[in-house]
Amino acid sequence: MILTKDIELLDGLPIAYIKSLNALIVADLHLGYEGVMAKRGSALPKVNYNKIIEMLTKALDKTDAKQIIVDGDIKNEFSTVDEAEFNELFDFINFAKQKKVQLVLIKGNHDNFVERYKEPFKLVVHRQETKIGDYLFFHGEELPHETKGVSMMIMGHEHPAIGVINAAGSKEKLGCFLHGKYGRTPILVLPAMNYYAAGTDINFHARNDLLSPVFKKTNVDKMHAIVVGYGSTIDFGPIGSLRNL
């Protein structure tokens, strides 16, 4: 789906492509998730890493991108780098190397210690928020500081989704992009790449219950939910109209 002249949301993938930067934009990978969970007593099947690689491979085939910008939370643990995380992070960096793409990391709240690996792996790491081209990338756990001259703000963190109640009676969640305005500046919220992050069903949550402070400053009901799933990416209209599904 074409979002703007410069931005394409790749069909069926939680990935945005920016032509002028020749970059794929993703967020919230939470690599090592299952390993961390297993250490807490939940032996979830390992699927996250393979799914992420599968999706990125598809996206790279479609676009010829030369960069992957990870807009925060490449890994899961807050405080340490877990062994399982490290292994997957290492594999992920190797994957990028093989595909000959540059990894650009924006630090998220789960990304302490990433900097330690910056040098040996030749990673580009930005703290908190950064402008690349005329795009402002920030993870989303804090408000952005400088929005002047920005053509689009891009964030992750929220894991947006919409909830749809199915006939059998349970709620199905579909990940989505949120697209709207923050003040006067356009904003795009990325869905989570992580397989186990079902996401926050924005249409079932009051504005005050959302995670990011960004939503205190903007009316989420006016933002469009661009839903990703079942092989396509479709604009479902503003959240406000999806409240009574």
Added chain:
Amino acid sequence: MINYAKEPFSDEESLAVLNPFVRKWFEKNFDELTPPQKYAFKLISESKNVLITAPTGSGKTMSGFLSIISRLFDLSMQGKLEEKVYCIYISPLRALNNDIHRNLQRPLEEVLSAIMKEKGVKVIKEGIRPVTIGVRTGDTTQQERQKMLKHPPNILVTTPESLAILINSSKFVENLKSVQFVIIDEMHELANNKRGVHLALSVQRLQDLTDDPFSRIGLGATLYPLEEAAKHLVGYNGSEPNDCTIVDGSWSKKLDVIAKSPVKDMIYTDQRKIEDATYAELDRVIKKSKTTLIFTNTRSGTERVVFNLKRRFKYGEDIAAHHGSLSRESRLEVEDLLKKGNLKCAVSSTSLELGVDIGSIETVVQLGSPKSVTRAVQRIGRAGHSFKATAKGEIIVLSRDDLVECTIMLDAALKKHLDSFTVPQNALDVLAQHMVGMSISKKWDIDEAYNLVRKVYAYHQLPKQDFMSLINYLAGNYVGLESRRVYGKIWYDEAQNTFGKRGKMIKVIYMLNLGTIPDEVAVNVMVMGTKKWVGNIEEEFLMKLKPGDIFTLGGRLYRFENSKAMKAYVTPAQATSPTIPPWFSEQLPLSYELANEIGQFRLEFSKLVSQYIAKKKLKLFSSKSKIPKAINDYLDKLPIDNNSKYSIYSYFVEQLLYAKEVPSSELMLVELTKDLSEERYVLIFHSLLGRRVNDALSRAFGVKLAEELGTDIGVNISDNGFVFSFEDRPRLLNEKMINNIALELAKDGIFTMLKRNIRNTELMRRKFRHVAGRSFMILRNYKGWKIGVSKQQINSQLVLKAAEEIDPNFPIIKETYREILNDTMDMPRAEITLSKIRKGEIKIKMIETHFPSPFAHNLITFGHADVIMMKDRQDYLRELHKRVMKKISARK
């Protein structure tokens, strides 16, 4: 081989096997042997496996224990009694354990003091030691445990869960090598659930640890089929069950039972008058009997009855309630008062149905149907404490369907037809747990472990493939090699064909997380889009809810919207009545056998009544009509009062005059009609098969009908049938379509289709969490952290999806489907029903009516069917009835 004990042994034969001091003690304290004792003393003294069933108060416990006590005193007097465990007694009820301890303490002390008296100082010289007894449950303190390790009791009283811990405690196991007897009490509580399967595996593992084979003694109240219970008790050896002798004393107590209708006309009598009559009857029984025990089917019902009895008849502290929501102290107090004979009447939901000794009860009254013959016999069997007494009981019915049900139930009880239980077969989650337990004890050869497991009846047909899928799951083979250290609970060496424990933590994990009962939690009910909390519901109840269902909470109506983890979101409902009654999850489903017997009765009785209608050219029926003689004679053979006879008769006449057909064991009537209040069209399947079968059947029919008709349909399920509702009249629908659907379902089977149907339900997500917990995939207790249920629940849908992607036969998923389809629902019998339709043994007939026929009334008003809110429901019923009667008379 399983065989029945036929002739009792003579008293002399039975007593001769006892140690002389034990015999003297018995003869001093009891006048005679009770029926089960006449078999059990000798059989157990010969170390046979024995299953004893007998009602409460028939000396069942003593019949199991006395020969064992005798054996231990024999050893003691030979100076051979050591500080070892010789007998393990296991009861599912913790309360019962203390009872047993108390009850055995006395004979042990008295026999010992008799020996001391006779032998004097020789006791020391001959090394005669007291026979000791000790209790070990979750409540036992660390200090007591330590003491027990050093000085184990000769008789160990415990629970299934504590036993599972003991057999994995490397030090205590040494004390268990000497076990000669294992007694399992309250077998009926353990027969049809995973807890019983868990225990059976523990006992088989214990067998593997002891020096010599021990004998297994099962005790239970009414339980059928006995052969099944015996196999569950003793297990298999190859393709044959081990030897077991069944002592069937279930019927040693005579029954004096009757079903009563409080009023003659259950439809038009004012609700207040029905209530008056019901309470007057209760009062009459209470006044007449020394002690009365009343069973209601729900906890709220229990409170209401106590309140009303006190208010109406000025009873005071001599009436008390006893149910699961009361504190343990208040329950114990009530039990104690009963035992001492200080209560005139106790009212209970289910909690006093079994176990705990409650002294002598003269009459049992049951309000509404207890839903199974076995349960009726168990409850009424609480009356008349001595084994020679007659158990006196009555059921006061609440509606005409209830009446027919209870009549046939009591008739079946008198004919000794019981409903059967099924042992869950091949439950993979319980097995996974035990395989972890086994791996902790030692290194296993795969085949050795598999053979051990197959000795348990619940696994005697376990495919090797399923066993291996668990080995692979537990070994963490579904993740890459490098993660197995974290994921794997066991290691598996394919080349050597062996497995064993992985890591030091696993033992602690096992001890903290074993058991089969999921964490019980209350679900918070919130008004959607707000933070307003309106109350709690049980998770069991939430599992039954579909979005759009309307239920009551705190006296208000709410519409269920959706749920997230442990929160349910609702909106206040404008509707007039709930679609799902509040006790829906508490209410026990009607048993399949009883449903069948009712179907048989409907068949026979409707034939009789229709002959009469044809002969008399009867076209109209009024409340003054008399019951014809032939019909009266037939009804006289049933255990009912005169009001009931009239009610049953008029019920059938009305149905026949209005609809020409009575649904029965040979006829599945399908009725297309209109619901009065909602102006919807409803399609009623009069399939009297019990809720568990109907749950499966209705889903299968529902999916097919929705496909054929191309519309969305709602469904309501009850014991007597299921109801589909439509916005508009389904034009394409006809008898042929329904028949074809049934034939297609019979041909293709319903397994795949049901699986697809339940895939995205609340039920599936929650059961998956339970199964994942039992199989240690998601741990409740880990490294000192208690993981909250909502954390466990969250994402279970995604875990499910991920596991399916790895392997659609992933054991945790397979078990979730098995539990839902075979334990929660009854898919096997739904398939039997479909094949009966295919063979023409059950006919499907479709009729269309202007408003629901009399037999449909209770199905339609199901949601209203709470006793408290009887008023609305009765108004509605009455309105329906009026229209039916008008239609019948208009035809004249």
